[in-house]
Amino acid sequence: MMRFMLLFSRQGKLRLQKWYLATSDKERKKMVRELMQVVLARKPKMCSFLEWRDLKVVYKRYASLYFCCAIEGQDNELITLELIHRYVELLDKYFGSVCELDIIFNFEKAYFILDEFLMGGDVQDTSKKSVLKAIEQADLLQEEKHFWTLPGLGSVKEGRAAAISQDAKAALPVPLIPGTRVARFKAKKKKKRKIPSSICYDNDNVFRISVSCANVFIVYLECKFD
Amino acid sequence: MVASSSSLKLQDLIQEIREAKTQAQEREVIQKECAHIRASFRDGDPLHRHRQLAKLLYVHMLGYPAHFGQMECLKLIASPRFTDKRVGYLGAMLLLDERQDAHLLITNSIKNDLSQGIQAVQGLALCTLSATGSAEMCRDLATEVEKLLLQPSAYVRKKAVLTAVHMIRKVPELSNIFLPPCAQLLHEHHHGVLLGTITLITELCERSPAALKHFRKMVPQLVHILRTLVTTGYSTEHSISGVSDPFLQVQILRLLRILGRNHEESSETMNDLLAQVATNTDTSRNAGNAVLFETVLTIMDIHSAAGLRVLAVNILGRFLLNSDRNIRYVALTSLLRLVQSDHSAVQRHRPTVVECLREPDDSLSRRALELSLALVNSSNVRAMTQELQGFLESCPPDLQADCASGILLAAERFAPTKRWHIDTTLRVLMTAGTHVRDDAVANLTQLIGGAQELHAYSVRRLYSALAEDISQQPLVQVAAWCIGEYGDLLLEGSCEETEPLQVEEEEVLALLERVLQSHMSLPATRGYALTALMKLSTRLHGDNKAAILEKIPLVERGGSQADEEAKESKETAQLSEAAPVPTEPQASELLDLLDLLDGPSGDAQHPPPLDPTPGGALIHLLNLPCAPPPPAPIPNLKVFEREGLQLNLSFVRPPGTPTLLLITVTATNTSGGDVTHFICQAAVPKSFQLQLQAPSGDTVPAQGGLPTTQLLRILNPKKAPLRLKLRLTYNHFGQSVQEIFEVNNLPVETWQ
Numbered sequence: 003m004m005r006f007m008l009l010f011s012r013q014g015k016l017r018l019q020k021w022y023l024a025t026s027d028k029e030r031k032k033m034v035r036e037l038m039q040v041v042l043a044r045k046p047k048m049c050s051f052l053e054w055r056d057l058k059v060v061y062k063r064y065a066s067l068y069f070c071c072a073i074e075g076q077d078n079e080l081i082t083l084e085l086i087h088r089y090v091e092l093l094d095k096y097f098g099s100v101c102e103l104d105i106i107f108n109f110e111k112a113y114f115i116l117d118e119f120l121m122g123g124d125v126q127d128t129s130k131k132s133v134l135k136a137i138e139q140a141d142l143l144q145e146e147k148h149f150w151t152l153p154g155l156g157s158v159k160e161g162r163a164a165a166i167s168q169d170a171k172a173a174l175p176v177p178l179i180p181g182t183r184v185a186r187f188k189a190k191k192k193k194k195r196k197i198p199s200s201i202c203y204d205n206d207n208v209f210r211i212s213v214s215c216a217n218v219f220i221v222y223l224e225c226k227f228d
Numbered sequence: 229m230v231a232s233s234s235s236l237k238l239q240d241l242i243q244e245i246r247e248a249k250t251q252a253q254e255r256e257v258i259q260k261e262c263a264h265i266r267a268s269f270r271d272g273d274p275l276h277r278h279r280q281l282a283k284l285l286y287v288h289m290l291g292y293p294a295h296f297g298q299m300e301c302l303k304l305i306a307s308p309r310f311t312d313k314r315v316g317y318l319g320a321m322l323l324l325d326e327r328q329d330a331h332l333l334i335t336n337s338i339k340n341d342l343s344q345g346i347q348a349v350q351g352l353a354l355c356t357l358s359a360t361g362s363a364e365m366c367r368d369l370a371t372e373v374e375k376l377l378l379q380p381s382a383y384v385r386k387k388a389v390l391t392a393v394h395m396i397r398k399v400p401e402l403s404n405i406f407l408p409p410c411a412q413l414l415h416e417h418h419h420g421v422l423l424g425t426i427t428l429i430t431e432l433c434e435r436s437p438a439a440l441k442h443f444r445k446m447v448p449q450l451v452h453i454l455r456t457l458v459t460t461g462y463s464t465e466h467s468i469s470g471v472s473d474p475f476l477q478v479q480i481l482r483l484l485r486i487l488g489r490n491h492e493e494s495s496e497t498m499n500d501l502l503a504q505v506a507t508n509t510d511t512s513r514n515a516g517n518a519v520l521f522e523t524v525l526t527i528m529d530i531h532s533a534a535g536l537r538v539l540a541v542n543i544l545g546r547f548l549l550n551s552d553r554n555i556r557y558v559a560l561t562s563l564l565r566l567v568q569s570d571h572s573a574v575q576r577h578r579p580t581v582v583e584c585l586r587e588p589d590d591s592l593s594r595r596a597l598e599l600s601l602a603l604v605n606s607s608n609v610r611a612m613t614q615e616l617q618g619f620l621e622s623c624p625p626d627l628q629a630d631c632a633s634g635i636l637l638a639a640e641r642f643a644p645t646k647r648w649h650i651d652t653t654l655r656v657l658m659t660a661g662t663h664v665r666d667d668a669v670a671n672l673t674q675l676i677g678g679a680q681e682l683h684a685y686s687v688r689r690l691y692s693a694l695a696e697d698i699s700q701q702p703l704v705q706v707a708a709w710c711i712g713e714y715g716d717l718l719l720e721g722s723c724e725e726t727e728p729l730q731v732e733e734e735e736v737l738a739l740l741e742r743v744l745q746s747h748m749s750l751p752a753t754r755g756y757a758l759t760a761l762m763k764l765s766t767r768l769h770g771d772n773k774a775a776i777l778e779k780i781p782l783v784e785r786g787g788s789q790a791d792e793e794a795k796e797s798k799e800t801a802q803l804s805e806a807a808p809v810p811t812e813p814q815a816s817e818l819l820d821l822l823d824l825l826d827g828p829s830g831d832a833q834h835p836p837p838l839d840p841t842p843g844g845a846l847i848h849l850l851n852l853p854c855a856p857p858p859p860a861p862i863p864n865l866k867v868f869e870r871e872g873l874q875l876n877l878s879f880v881r882p883p884g885t886p887t888l889l890l891i892t893v894t895a896t897n898t899s900g901g902d903v904t905h906f907i908c909q910a911a912v913p914k915s916f917q918l919q920l921q922a923p924s925g926d927t928v929p930a931q932g933g934l935p936t937t938q939l940l941r942i943l944n945p946k947k948a949p950l951r952l953k954l955r956l957t958y959n960h961f962g963q964s965v966q967e968i969f970e971v972n973n974l975p976v977e978t979w980q
Contacts, residue, residue: 080518
């Protein structure tokens, strides 16, 4: 398994640290400092693997960022290189031509993406498409307003509690905070865009969702209540 | 939007931190913001809590303390809002490790979220559990995770499987729960779930022999899965560079390795498949090579057919020629693991391995060195040593020690001739003398010593080497030793095995002198040179006082003697270091005494050399034993008595040295108690020169036991009247005694 992954700049600034083994904050700081020093001292013509403490370290530099993984003795270094590359591809697809600045200003997104790709130090999904889809859906959920999945009714934005029917209210898995608004709009012409599969609708209950994520689509559906 | 007017949004905070020009400025910005964050947490603003925590997580990454955010993580995780949960769980993974008390408190939230039915939320909970779940949490939540293994959503299943992997790692007993579902999970079509399942089975097998036995039954199924993967067409979704799902392939191969290890039947079942993968995998890109590499590791670890093993080693050999240095690295590492078990197969790639010594990358050349050393045998030792010597000359310093000792070891094991052995060792010492192990010197001297026919050859070669360079200490030491032992062979005649070398005695002595004086020479080296000189003095001049030669505790300065031995004594004159300091005749005598008394142990001093005056040469000094001198015409003088301790002086004026007086101080003890820590010091007037030899001992035994003697050498060039002051310190009858007195009634013959 992978023990940890670090992203850091040429100046030794840490941009991401994911630990898959319980270690104290103090110990982590020490290891990060030490490893950064070792990796930054490597010359460009050297290979991507080195031995450090009792672990193997696989690192690769992409523009101004070093991606650095510590793996165990029986792990395959070459496939770890593929793993690093896959992660970079995911970041690239998500941010659109990713650069270090994206990762600095959206560090939490970098973590979220990593958490859809790896878990506990192992790969959880080998399909780029699948991982990106999961991120999109999570981003959708992370809308500014509350967001629930209603069985059979698709996704609903929070709305005014008063406006929602008693049945619909009962069906909600979490209680509505009084005063929250449920979208209620007249039917408008549907925009022809890709509809994410977590949202479904049937003709009677149409829901409106607006999404503010960067490169993701905007879908307008309307909701109608009894 | 913002809790207080001066609290920043996350991205603004990041911007401001980046704009800080100094560390102090950055600290200021962060401390200010952290104060706001703390206030916000205290006020308990639920709407913006996630934003505040996000900011806190950012500064935490920069190295600043964030412990006050731990409880906020809990609150966020418990919130119904997805945004809150997302940041809360992230915070938990970054800030809460097993050691924190708050850690356990998230167990309940996780439990709730696992059963909530919203995939994304379940995903968050599982992810956090697998990243930071303590053993206790794993035990608590194992059944929840087990249920999720059967969830309709593949998204949840794939995460649940990997959470199970973590749980097994933390609490191996949980394999009772997670072993049964594996059989069904192996039928998965979803690559992610399948991959997780393989990982889970691997983990189970590694921890339990019973599990291992159980899963061996599934080898045919695994073989089938891998075969399908490899032979079905190109599926864009999971392929990398035309290789079908290399991550999954590698994982399956690894599991097969564990299952096939030490198991004939399983190994046989997978043989064909391994051959197929080994031959059909596209090797143009890293993804294919990763799979190939794993295949090779598996082949070498199980009971594979001989042909398959050779194929595997050959693949590694091809890897060695790959332009990608990462590939070369794994090849070298793997070949190193195989060099014992498959020696002849690896030997075939020796030339390529040796080429890798020239790698500019240290980690590669180090591996190449280890492998090269492992490949040395009696038939290739000459060629290999040649290559390794070349490497030694140009390799980085931290590899020199290993290379040097490796060559010496190989030479010891496989040396075809003694002369070759000596030559090789010599060359190593000349190239990397400072990096050889301590026993190299001893080994070489022993080697040379035992090769009688090569004494002449050795001493000549060593002499030439030494003449060129006296800085490499081990070389200098061996050379000095050799010259000392076989100096006669060096000076006489010629040796047919080396170039004609005419060496004069003076040259040899001059060289040894240079070694002695060089600031580069370690004390041990000086010792060797010294011993050599002394040996030469007997071997070259037939004086058989070897026993005395070894007894010197202190090295004394000596003067030169008659002309015939002038050359020899030129270097002997430098040998000794004492501290002769003339004394004031009167009041300051005590002080001067103390100055004088650096003598016995103060060889750290470097006083100016004595002018060679007519006096005893080194040999004569050495000739004089510490026993009482033969009876001299000058009468003895009793100078001191106290409580049974008596001090007697006896005098000798050696003929031929009119200014020299030798005094022997003899201490006897007729009392009932031993005199211990006995020290006698002396002082003379300024125009005299005094030297004290080390006493025979510092204990004067009771009841008239063996007396203690000490020799004083006094030079009196001006023939002035002799005055002598003595200072005694000792312990007697449990008391420490100090006595200072001037010796009266010195016979006039002592100085006239």
